[in-house]
Amino acid sequence: MSFPRLIINLEKIFQNAYTIAKICHEKHIELVAVTKLILGNPEIARILKEAGVDKIGDSRLKNIEKMKKNGVPGPFQLLRIPMLSELEKAVALVDEILVSQPEIARAVDTIAEKYDKNIQIIYMIDVGDLREGVWYEEAALEIQRVDSMLKKATLRGIGTNLGCFGGVIPSEENTKILAQIKNELENMLNKKLVISGGNTASLRLLENNITFEGDTQFRIGEAIILGTDATNHRNIPYLSQDTVILEAEVIEVDYKPSVPVGEIGHDAMGRIPHFEDKGWRKRIILAIGEQDIDPSGLKPFDKKLNILHASSDHTLIDITDSETSYNIGDIVKFRLSYGCALRAFTSPYVGKIFT
Ligand SMILES: *Cc1c(COP(=O)(O)O)cnc(C)c1O
Secondary structure, eight states: OOSSSEEOHHHHHHHHHHHHHHHHTTTTEEEEEEEETTOHHHHHHHHHHTTTSSSESSOHHHHHHHHTTTTTTOEEOOOOOOGGHHHHHHHOSSSEEEOOOOHHHHHHHHHHHHTTOOOEEEEEESSSSSSSEEEEEHHHHHHHHHHHHHHSEEEEEOOOOOOOSSSSOOOOOHHHHHHHHHHHHHHHHTTEEEEEEESSGGGGHHHHTTSSSSEEEEEHHHHHHHHHEEETTTTTTSOSOEEEEEEEEEEEEEEESSSSOOOOOOOOTTOOOOOEEEOOOEEESOOOOOTOGGGGGGEETTTOOEEEEEEEEEEEEEOTTTTTTTOOTOOEEEEHHHHHHHHHHHHHTTTTEEE
């Protein structure tokens, strides 16, 4: 056995995907399962499809390429608005692509024509979160112009992303803005459009019975893989949070003062650390660090553990308040925040074990 490692419970991930697919399908919503957190792992992706999700979405072409090579059934959606330099490959690999500027839509169309490829475009609209998308006040005219330019590619719908840059929470208000633009565009273009309405944070809308009229799509990653919703800062009550567990090994157990001795500069990550003087404390060091995790996103099973700090390869934990005695060689278990899980999945030093 080698540590640190992630214990990935495929059954629980299946269950989460199944539950969300059921909720979406009851409301006639197409579900895109997002696989970027798991680096497009083909084994997990296959399970998501078995659980009934309609499409697989990823932000990285390398992940989509890996899934296709390993026989994961599509269709596939490219989530991140594409780089011009990857566009040929993108059009070849995916069935649906999110774009946010006329120049890219036109380039997608040109490549689609060249290869006679049917590709669907979702045009992104920024309703306030300030990440990708045409600003909502200019959206209808710009998208009408784009639609009239397309020869081979199809404008399938409009989309938005919330909660990612500005942390803006999906709401009845921003939902209405999108619905209004859709209606306006459907009248202008005389065709039906899909609304690609959001990510994990948007599940709240469904719970409150706020939905879009007409064809809708949700793109959901975090809720399926972790059972959490970072934007709304919650565990989703009807999903499992025991999908992914991190295990790390204790390499030192010792008593140390809670305040360092000497003049304090910046730490290994360029931060100025602050210390509260609690006297001498019992602490452990884990063989895992910033290269593998985000210490602020570690949620220990032992609630009495207090994560102090991490440098590249070491994580320091105050165990004074814990009723458990920790020894060198012991394994400590955590659930992970989205950001922390992203790092752990990406780190080649963290093993991935499927159960
Ligand atoms: C990552 C991503 C998603 C999925 O977000 P989750 O919060 O993980 O559900 C959806 N849409 C886009 C454009 C993304 O980049």
